Amino acid sequence: xxxxxxxxxxxxxxxxxxxxxxxxxxxxxxxxxxxxxxxxxxxxxxxxxxxxxxxxxxxxxxxxxxxxxxxxxxxxxxxxxxxxxxxxxxxxxxxxxxxxxxxxxxx
Numbered sequence: 001x002x003x004x005x006x007x008x009x010x011x012x013x014x015x016x017x018x019x020x021x022x023x024x025x026x027x028x029x030x031x032x033x034x035x036x037x038x039x040x041x042x043x044x045x046x047x048x049x050x051x052x053x054x055x056x057x058x059x060x061x062x063x064x065x066x067x068x069x070x071x072x073x074x075x076x077x078x079x080x081x082x083x084x085x086x087x088x089x090x091x092x093x094x095x096x097x098x099x100x101x102x103x104x105x106x107x
Contacts, residue, residue, distance in 0.1 A: 018046040021053040022090040035089065053089060061085035 022035035043049040068079035
């Protein structure tokens with residue numbers, strides 16, 4: 001690894017550079033900057049944050065469905081709730097709450 005390249009340590013970047021995809025602006029407001037690090041940010045920029053969170057959503061989604069296939073009742077419930085990786089970890093559109101709001105409009 002060359003000098004100045006990231007490793008497992010967090011970067012020191014301004015707190016307000018971007019919001020972590022997993023925690024959003026609410027996390028930034030209380031000082032939670034990165035899903036992958038307790039101290040600072042692991043991601044160099046917003047694009048890396050997006051790539052890393054997309055990969056993590058896919059990993060978690062795959063694991064939920066793998067365990068659901070073994071008959072784990074909790075994972076089966078989760079697999080029914082989360083039908084796409086984008087619904088996990090602050091993925092935004094298509095989140096379970098968004099779908100429930102569409103199904104049960106308040107009037």
